[in-house]
Amino acid sequence: MENNEFDLLALIEDNNRGEREAISGYYNLLADAKRAYAGGEISEDYYKKINDVIEEIISDELNHSEKLAALVFEGSEIKSATD
Numbered sequence: 245m246e247n248n249e250f251d252l253l254a255l256i257e258d259n260n261r262g263e264r265e266a267i268s269g270y271y272n273l274l275a276d277a278k279r280a281y282a283g284g285e286i287s288e289d290y291y292k293k294i295n296d297v298i299e300e301i302i303s304d305e306l307n308h309s310e311k312l313a314a315l316v317f318e319g320s321e322i323k324s325a326t327d
Contacts, residue, residue: 253316260312267305270298 274295281291317323 249319253319256312256315256319260309260316263305263309263312267302267309270302270305274298 277286277291277294277298280286281288286294
């Protein structure tokens with residue numbers, strides 16, 4: 245592989261790391277919303293709305309992460325171990 249191909253793969257991985265960090269942040273947001281609901285700070289309806297919206301966003305981010313990972317697997321001569 246050429247150096248520029250490795251550079252491109254590294255950029256894709258950097259973007260994928262951003263997707264995974266976003267997912268982690270959204271899970272933290274779900275936990276915060278659950279604590280706010282349990283503490284009586286937000287209504288059940290609002291909690292459910294937050295939960296539904298954030299779960300949809302997480303699903304989208306997971307999709308993006310999987311697509312970026314597929315690009316790396318396709319573009320790299322290095323394959324993941326199977327053991």
